[in-house]
Amino acid sequence: MKITYTGRQVDFPPAQLEKVEGLFSKVSKLLDGKGDCEAHVRLSHERHLHHAEVTVNYHNHALVGLASDGDAFTALHDAVLKLEKQAVKVREKWRDGNRVEGPKTKLKETA
Numbered sequence: 001m002k003i004t005y006t007g008r009q010v011d012f013p014p015a016q017l018e019k020v021e022g023l024f025s026k027v028s029k030l031l032d033g034k035g036d037c038e039a040h041v042r043l044s045h046e047r048h049l050h051h052a053e054v055t056v057n058y059h060n061h062a063l064v065g066l067a068s069d070g071d072a073f074t075a076l077h078d079a080v081l082k083l084e085k086q087a088v089k090v091r092e093k094w095r096d097g098n099r100v101e102g103p104k105t106k107l108k109e110t111a
Contacts, residue, residue, distance in 0.1 A: 001025065005041045005043065027083060039056045040056075042055075043076070049070065051068045052079040058090060065081070
């Protein structure tokens, strides 16, 4: 998954970056197993809050995870978790809506 960061520059320690990239890889597997998705991460800072917005397009659906927190890493982590929940929901809808039932057979009743 390609991850593009924009907005306020926040330097995360390598351990935190690994955790975030691990979460993104999990979302990528949910969306399209190959990892060809593209995520856009927007970070901003307002007074004492850090805002994180993660956007991914999946089957013409814009999945957006928004979160705010006093810590930038926590805000980004929460936004990715919200995005993951949305991805699961949209994938289940798409999967269940495109399934076709096979022919039904009737059971013979014996009296």
